[in-house]
Amino acid sequence: xxxxxxxxxxxxxxxxxxxxxxxxxxxxxxxxxxxxxxxxxxxxxxxxxxxxxxxxxxxxxxxxxxxxxxxxxxxxxxxxxxxxxxxxxxxxxxxxxxxxxxxxxxxxxxxxxxxxxxxxxxxxxxxxxxxxxxxxxxxxxxxxxxxxxxxxxxxxxxxxxxxxxxxxxxxxxxxxxxxxxxxxxxxxxxxxxxxxxxxxxxxxxxxxxxxxxxxxxxxxxxxxxxxxxxxxxxxxxxxxxxxxxxxxxxxxxxxxxxxxxxxxxxxxxxxxxxxxxxxxxxxxxxxxxxxxxxxxxxxxxxxxxxxxxxxxxxxxxxxxxxxxxxxxxxxxxxxxxxxxxxxxxxxxxxxxxxxxxxxxxxxxxxxxxxxxxxxxxxxxxxxxxxxxxxxxxxxxxxxxxxxxxxxxxxxxxxxxxxxxxxxxxxxxxxxxxxxxxxxxxxxxxxxxxxxxxxxxxxxxxxxxxxxxxxxxxxxxxxxxxxxxxxxxxxxxxxxxxxxxxx
Amino acid sequence: xxxxxxxxxxxxxxxxxxxxxxxxxxxxxxxxxxxxxxxxxxxxxxxxxxxxxxxxxxxxxxxxxxxxxxxxxxxxxxxxxxxxxxxxxxxxxxxxxxxxxxxxxxxxxxxxxxxxxxxxxxxxxxxxxxxxxxxxxxxxxxxxxxxxxxxxxxxxxxxxxxxxxxxxxxxxxxxxxxxxxxxxxxxxxxxxxxxxxxxxxxxxxxxxxxxxxxxxxxxxxxxxxxxxxxxxxxxxxxxxxxxxxxxxxxxxxxxxxxxxxxxxxxxxxxxxxxxxxxxxxxxxxxxxxxxxxxxxxxxxxxx
Numbered sequence: 051x052x053x054x055x056x057x058x059x060x061x062x063x064x065x066x067x068x069x070x071x072x073x074x075x076x077x078x079x080x081x082x083x084x085x086x087x088x089x090x091x092x093x094x095x096x097x098x099x100x101x102x103x104x105x106x107x108x109x110x111x112x113x114x115x116x117x118x119x120x121x122x123x124x125x126x127x128x129x130x131x132x133x134x135x136x137x138x139x140x141x142x143x144x145x146x147x148x149x150x151x152x153x154x155x156x157x158x159x160x161x162x163x164x165x166x167x168x169x170x171x172x173x174x175x176x177x178x179x180x181x182x183x184x185x186x187x188x189x190x191x192x193x194x195x196x197x198x199x200x201x202x203x204x205x206x207x208x209x210x211x212x213x214x215x216x217x218x219x220x221x222x223x224x225x226x227x228x229x230x231x232x233x234x235x236x237x238x239x240x241x242x243x244x245x246x247x248x249x250x251x252x253x254x255x256x257x258x259x260x261x262x263x264x265x266x267x268x269x270x271x272x273x274x275x276x277x278x279x280x281x282x283x284x285x286x287x288x289x290x291x292x293x294x295x296x297x298x299x300x301x302x303x304x305x306x307x308x309x310x311x312x313x314x315x316x317x318x319x320x321x322x323x324x325x326x327x328x329x330x331x332x333x334x335x336x337x338x339x340x341x342x343x344x345x346x347x348x349x350x351x352x353x354x355x356x357x358x359x360x361x362x363x364x365x366x367x368x369x370x371x372x373x374x375x376x377x378x379x380x381x382x383x384x385x386x387x388x389x390x391x392x393x394x395x396x397x398x399x400x401x402x403x404x405x406x407x408x409x410x411x412x413x414x415x416x417x418x419x420x421x422x423x424x425x426x427x428x429x430x431x432x433x434x435x436x437x438x439x440x441x442x443x444x445x446x447x448x449x450x451x452x453x454x455x456x457x458x459x460x461x462x463x464x465x466x467x468x469x470x471x472x473x474x475x476x477x478x479x480x481x482x483x484x485x486x487x488x489x490x491x492x493x494x495x496x497x498x499x500x501x502x503x504x505x506x507x508x509x510x511x512x513x514x515x516x517x518x519x520x521x522x523x524x525x526x527x528x529x530x531x532x533x534x535x536x537x538x539x540x541x542x543x544x545x546x547x548x549x550x551x552x
Numbered sequence: 553x554x555x556x557x558x559x560x561x562x563x564x565x566x567x568x569x570x571x572x573x574x575x576x577x578x579x580x581x582x583x584x585x586x587x588x589x590x591x592x593x594x595x596x597x598x599x600x601x602x603x604x605x606x607x608x609x610x611x612x613x614x615x616x617x618x619x620x621x622x623x624x625x626x627x628x629x630x631x632x633x634x635x636x637x638x639x640x641x642x643x644x645x646x647x648x649x650x651x652x653x654x655x656x657x658x659x660x661x662x663x664x665x666x667x668x669x670x671x672x673x674x675x676x677x678x679x680x681x682x683x684x685x686x687x688x689x690x691x692x693x694x695x696x697x698x699x700x701x702x703x704x705x706x707x708x709x710x711x712x713x714x715x716x717x718x719x720x721x722x723x724x725x726x727x728x729x730x731x732x733x734x735x736x737x738x739x740x741x742x743x744x745x746x747x748x749x750x751x752x753x754x755x756x757x758x759x760x761x762x763x764x765x766x767x768x769x770x771x772x773x774x775x776x777x778x779x780x781x782x783x784x785x786x787x788x789x790x791x792x793x794x795x796x797x798x799x800x801x802x803x804x805x806x807x808x809x810x811x812x813x814x815x816x817x818x819x820x821x822x823x824x825x826x827x828x829x830x831x832x833x834x835x836x837x838x839x840x841x842x843x844x845x846x847x848x849x850x851x852x853x854x855x
Binding site for chain 1: 564565597600602603604622623625626628630632633634635636637638640641645649650652653654655694697
């Protein structure tokens, strides 16, 4: 039998690209629409929940009025109810998205899909949009339905309504993009469900925050929450696209924590090349060979790590510039009277009193060093769990204070340059570079999750970032901090007293 | 055409495929045989540009899997180890979906899908939900999915598994006709009879390495020695034995049959027959003792 051979209709590449995403998305949607286990809760939550909320609002209004004669409770409660009516159906999107890849993998239907000429981005988009669309439509219908059953005079103003719709969209996107990442990185639906807490817990906290904000009537804060959701979405979508990898999806069969492999990987990234000004280390006199380890570390490896970390270093420097600006802004807003800055009354006693303040470190080299090491280690820890952002914010805090204080000092009639040169710079010239380098490496620890280095998995990228952090922290940061602590403890106070004390 | 050079795939410390060199020309079928876990599926996934090689390269229909994976996927029809179907979809809907992903317009897609379904004697599959299909139907539908975009290269993992003998024959015939259309075909199978029936060449893979490669006849000769011939006589073998032994070593003997190994059957067999005729010993049959691919396979796999 002769099979027909028909030519593929030529189409512009981008049209085909979009159409392929569309077909993938539409197939997924059709699949959801045929699954009563998805449809039933969506319909129920969309159509019955608004009635329930309406009843609750009415009951609370009456009860508050009867008990305390409180009026206007509804105006505060309604936006909150609206928020819940929108959120409950979109929570289904989490379940759908968690299943997106790992569910197909379990049902063995993923491989034929991965064998099609679709790019990773097309697969990611098709699946993500499909998981988002149905619950989002249900959420919007739920909101519309709730508004319909409310008396006209009780309906919220258009701006509040817009905020609530945008918040609903933002949360749905965060949940779906987070869940798609989980789904593409796990090997079973069970594992994906367990990891879903990383999406559910922050969402729960966010809902609580939104509820409090709405009950307190602080609608302005909702814009900040929206901004936060926007940033989180950009990060999660970028992370999802970077981490989405058909090879990983298909190649990984079991989620096993193999400590020996982890240690081997860490070691591979931790060790550095012995080097001695181009001479083969083995040809050096035996007594000098140890030097090649140190020259290799300081003259080859540390510069390499810094070059590898240049985007993070740039980000930290920009953050510091931002911190100076924030300090300046705050100084304008919260200007102190000149008598609050009695620099000419600084005595040795002032430094002793400063040490007595519980949250400040003891002004001894060891006390200062301990405090700085603790802060930068904390920055690494926080950076890991916040895509690097909290590490940068932690370093911004003291810079904001310095900028604020410098402005106040200037307005109080002192020379700001002298202030900076005496109070900050003696130890700052050592401490600040150390803090910038450590923070940049801490930022890398978190940023690796969003953008692992090319050719590396997230795990390997993170191991490299950790090895770089440990190496440079021990070899460069701690020695610099130790020197800075000694200077801060002995030289800075003496200099301050010499310049300012009468 | 499929060409690989030192194709290697490692997963952390485990080497799944180790330096495979293969060439399959258009119009040829290569059967890839090997025990479970030998690296067949990983090889196929690399050829389909789903997995990237750790070392080496694979060029499929002129495209390098690493440099142009999307073009490779467009050229390849992949039948996966598991059919991997969407059970809630209807057969026609499913094929249309995959056809559209390959850039086919709906009419072409439908026409080709229906033609293939007719050819596999399952036209009713178009309007039936896949969840209701038998195992064999599911396998055939997955095969149609792989053929829908008319690919020049076919990678078929266990194409007739779960099929009844009639369906299996239909599929084998289809594979042979696809070969006649000068498509390049690689078949992974555990069914050695089938491999022998359809394959022009056979590659046996063990622990990620190709340990034997050649036509079925070449492999048999290489691994089991020269062909074994059986001579059946209408009389006792007493007179025939020394005549046969003059030309070839006699291995076994019965009351009226003799088995000998013929290094060059085309020269030895006529000579033996001539000698027997001259000695007036009546010959009933002279034939090659069938040697199965299974024997070759077991010899290779068991080392």
